[in-house]
Structures are given as structure tokens and as C-alpha cells.
Amino acid sequence: MEKPTKIAAPRGTLGVLTPGMGAVSTTFMAGVELVRQKQALPVGSLTQMGTIRLGKRTDARSPKIKDFIKLAKLDQMVFGGWDIFPDSSYEAASKAGVLDAHHLAVVKTFLSKIKPMTAAFDREYVKMLDGKHVKKGKTKYDIALQLKDDIANFKKKNECARLVMLWCGSTEVFMKPDEVHSTAAKFEEAMKSNHPAIAPSMLYAWAAITSGIAYGNGAPNLTVDIPAMHELAAEHNVPIAGKDFKTGQTLLKTVLAPAFKARMLGLNGWFSTNILGNRDGEVLEDPGSFKTKEESKLGALEYILQPHLYPDLYKKIHHKVRINYYPPRGDNKEGWDNIDIFGWLGYPMQIKVDFLCRDSILAAPIVLDLVLFLDLAQRAGMRGIQEWLSFYFKSPMTAPQLYPEHDLFIQLMKLKNTLRWMMGEDLITHLGQEYYD
Numbered sequence: 154m155e156k157p158t159k160i161a162a163p164r165g166t167l168g169v170l171t172p173g174m175g176a177v178s179t180t181f182m183a184g185v186e187l188v189r190q191k192q193a194l195p196v197g198s199l200t201q202m203g204t205i206r207l208g209k210r211t212d213a214r215s216p217k218i219k220d221f222i223k224l225a226k227l228d229q230m231v232f233g234g235w236d237i238f239p240d241s242s243y244e245a246a247s248k249a250g251v252l253d254a255h256h257l258a259v260v261k262t263f264l265s266k267i268k269p270m271t272a273a274f275d276r277e278y279v280k281m282l283d284g285k286h287v288k289k290g291k292t293k294y295d296i297a298l299q300l301k302d303d304i305a306n307f308k309k310k311n312e313c314a315r316l317v318m319l320w321c322g323s324t325e326v327f328m329k330p331d332e333v334h335s336t337a338a339k340f341e342e343a344m345k346s347n348h349p350a351i352a353p354s355m356l357y358a359w360a361a362i363t364s365g366i367a368y369g370n371g372a373p374n375l376t377v378d379i380p381a382m383h384e385l386a387a388e389h390n391v392p393i394a395g396k397d398f399k400t401g402q403t404l405l406k407t408v409l410a411p412a413f414k415a416r417m418l419g420l421n422g423w424f425s426t427n428i429l430g431n432r433d434g435e436v437l438e439d440p441g442s443f444k445t446k447e448e449s450k451l452g453a454l455e456y457i458l459q460p461h462l463y464p465d466l467y468k469k470i471h472h473k474v475r476i477n478y479y480p481p482r483g484d485n486k487e488g489w490d491n492i493d494i495f496g497w498l499g500y501p502m503q504i505k506v507d508f509l510c511r512d513s514i515l516a517a518p519i520v521l522d523l524v525l526f527l528d529l530a531q532r533a534g535m536r537g538i539q540e541w542l543s544f545y546f547k548s549p550m551t552a553p554q555l556y557p558e559h560d561l562f563i564q565l566m567k568l569k570n571t572l573r574w575m576m577g578e579d580l581i582t583h584l585g586q587e588y589y590d
């Protein structure tokens with residue numbers, strides 16, 4: 154695509170819509186408000202805390218990203234969304250148990266006003282959930298049109314200049330691309346005939362894109378990773394990105410695996426197991442939803458290690474991922490990794506990683522960054538798949554002929570170079586010969 158010319162500072166209100174108002178979404182909203190009230194720092198957010206080097210190392214130019222590029226400001230944001238439960242964001246955040254009583258008290262009035270709209274939902278796609286706060290309609294198409302009305306009403310009521318939609322809903326059952334996903338016209342027909350290959354998340358995405366709104370996918374659901382959505386995104390000039398927030402275990406995997414490959418250390422196996430007790434964990438108890446997550450978590454190693462190029466090192470990897478629902482831990486997931494590597498002359502070694510993390514605390518800053526960068530992309534005239542946002546995803550979406558880039562530091566370089574390119578700055582190659590001339 155052509156280089157964006159001048160990206161003006163965003164004016165007016167940015168509406169943030171999240172299908173799914175559970176642990177991640179409410180931790181994000183509460184966090185933005187706490188930061189706005191100067192009660193906490195936006196730790197984990199590259200847009201808020203990160204810097205970007207410009208020019209030579211000797212130039213000493215490293216502005217904050219948010220000062221370098223014209224991003225929407227936190228106090229320009231308003232929030233809305235949908236859920237199958239009628240709880241306000243305050244009730245949902247209290248039940249999710251991520252934030253402590255002190256933080257919840259500070260944002261109680263703010264969160265209590267954010268009430269979910271009725272959801273597009275079907276138990277066939279998330280078997281472990283059953284909520285009554287759902288839309289009714291004869292066909293999936295009727296429901297999608299209702300979502301479009303919701304978007305238009307939200308925009309009008311909140312006087313939004315622009316909107317972004319980011320899926321923070323549950324993981325749906327595993328789905329493969331189907332013939333009805335191949336074109337926008339077939340997709341629309343399939344909605345009208347209630348075809349089973351149309352999942353509820355796709356109705357939100359269709360409603361967003363055809364309303365000219367950027368869509369990001371925080372779950373591993375197929376949703377916008379199909380030709381019909383790519384076609385619509387191009388037609389409506391809408392950026393799309395996905396899928397599945399890269400937060401805990403996979404974040405570390407995409408840091409460690411590139412290190413092994415960089416040093417030509419071999420790998421025999423990687424066993425990853427998790428216990429978590431939030432609603433996401435409960436949903437993933439269903440084998441259909443787990444399969445979607447498993448596929449998403451398994452992909453990274455294969456792409457990073459490239460066993461076809463290094464058969465002696467990576468041809469026979471035993472890679473296993475397990476997730477167990479264990480209520481006592483709530484949102485505080487424990488992710489264990491046992492990594493069997495081998496070195497010089499084939500001698501084996503082991504690495505153990507035990508990450509006692511907080512799922513939604515890791516995910517919330519990603520939501521914020523994605524919202525701001527998707528809004529930026531749209532203002533810059535960038536449409537379709539935003540591969541430069543791979544940094545944030547476990548299963549980055551790419552053009553069909555490309556393999557995804559999973560290495561966290563290549564992803565970061567790509568992201569920052571995209572920002573430099575957007576602002577007309579020199580790209581950084583890390584060659585550095587000029588310092589020795």
C-alpha cells in the first residue's frame with residue numbers, strides 16, 4: 154500500500170466496543186479509568202509507556218510512542234459492549250475477582266454505568282455457557298442487523314467520532330474455513346439460511362466491518378480469518394487483526410524458542426500445562442473450545458523453529474499443551490513449562506518455567522494498545538489484515554501466501570518500523586556500520 158501521508162491528531166470521542174464483558178474487558182475498562190484518575194500506571198502498555206528510537210543511536214532521540222505518533226488519548230475513550238449476562242461492568246469485574254477492593258471502589262460509579270447490550274449468542278458455539286441476555290431473530294442475518302443498529306445507536310448516543318470493536322468474548326468451538334466463508338456474497342446468503350458455519354463472533358465482525366469499524370480478535374476464533382471478511386475489510390476500508398491475545402505462556406514461548414534457535418540448540422520436547430479457575434477456564438473445559446485454543450497455542454513453535462530447515466535440531470519435537478479448570482486459582486493462572494533441549498554432541502538438558510501470572514492483568518494493556526493502534530491504522534488509511542500487530546497475538550493473521558512471524562522481537566521490530574514508516578522516519582536496520590567508518 155501507499156505510505157500514509159499526514160496522520161492528523163485524532164479529534165472527538167473514540168468508542169470502544171467489546172463483545173464479551175468478562176474478566177479481560179472489565180479489567181481493561183477499569184484500568185483505563187484508574188490511569189485517567191492517576192491512581193495507577195498503565196504497566197504493560199507499549200502505547201503508553203514505550204519509547205521509539207529515531208535516527209542514529211548517537212542522535213539520542215527516543216520519544217515516547219504516544220508522543221511520536223498521533224494516538225487517541227485515554228480521556229477521549231468511551232466504552233460499551235455486549236454480553237450474554239446482564240451484569241454491569243462493575244458487577245462483572247467484582248465477580249471476575251481480578252481487581253482488589255480498593256481499585257474496584259475507585260471505579261465503581263464509572264463501571265456501574267457500563268451495561269452490556271443483548272448478545273448474539275448460540276450455545277452450539279460455546280457449550281459451557283448459558284445466558285439469557287441474548288437477541289432473538291429468525292435468522293443470523295436478522296441478528297447481525299440488530300448488532301448494526303446497536304453500533305449506530307451507541308455511536309449516536311455517545312457522539313463518537315470513530316469506533317473500534319475488539320472481541321473479548323469466550324472461545325468458540327473449533328471451526329475450519331468453509332465454502333460459505335469464501336466470498337462476502339456467500340457469507341451473507343449463509344447468514345440468511347442459518348448456516349452452521351456462521352458463528353456468533355462472525356456476526357459481530359460482519360456488523361462492525363460493514364459499519365466501517367475496525368475489528369480485532371482477542372480469542373482464537375476463526376471469525377475474521379476468512380476470505381469473506383478480508384473482502385469486506387477491503388471494500389469498507391477497515392483494518393482487521395487477530396487472533397488470540399499473546400499474554401502468558403505463549404509470550405514466554407515466543408521469547409525462549411527464538412533464543413534456542415539463535416544458538417542452534419536442539420529441542421526434544423516442550424510440555425506446557427496450565428491451571429486456571431476463571432470463566433475462561435470453565436469455557437475451555439469443553440473439548441470443542443479447548444481444540445480452538447490448543448491449535449492457537451501449538452502453532453508458534455513450529456513456525457519459529459522451522460524444522461524443515463533444521464531437521465537435526467527440531468524434526469522430532471513432542472509439543473503438548475494442557476489447560477485444566479481449577480476454580481481455587483480464579484484468574485491467577487499457573488503455567489508450567491518443561492522444556493527438553495539438547496546441546497553440543499546431543500547432550501540433553503532441561504529448563505522449567507513456572508509462571509504464576511494474572512491472566513487479565515496481562516491481557517488488559519494488550520486490549521488498550523490494540524484499540525489505539527487499530528484506530529491509528531484506520532485513520533492512516535490502512536485496511537485489511539494488520540500484520541504489524543502480530544506482536545499482540547498467539548496466532549497472527551497474515552496474507553494467505555505468508556507464514557506468520559511469531560518471534561516476539563521480530564514482531565516488535567516490525568511494529569516499530571511500521572510506526573516509523575507511517576511518520577516518514579528512517580527505518581532501523583540495526584546494521585550500524587556507519588559508527589565505525
Ligand SMILES: NC(=O)c1ccc[n+]([C@@H]2O[C@H](COP(=O)([O-])OP(=O)(O)OC[C@H]3O[C@@H](n4cnc5c(N)ncnc54)[C@H](O)[C@@H]3O)[C@@H](O)[C@H]2O)c1
Pocket residue numbers: 172173174175176177178235236237238249272273274275279282284320321322323324353354371372373397398399400401431432433436512513515516
Ligand atoms: N486473559 C488472557 O490472558 C487471554 C489471553 C488470550 C485470549 N484470551 C481470550 O479472551 C477472551 C476473554 O477472556 P476472559 O478471561 O475475559 O473470559 P470471560 O469468560 O471472563 O469473559 C468472556 C465473556 O464473553 C461473554 N460471551 C461469550 N459469548 C458471547 C457472545 N457471543 N456475545 C457476547 N458475549 C459473549 C461471556 O458471557 C463472558 O462474560 C477469551 O476468549 C479468552 O480465551 C484471554
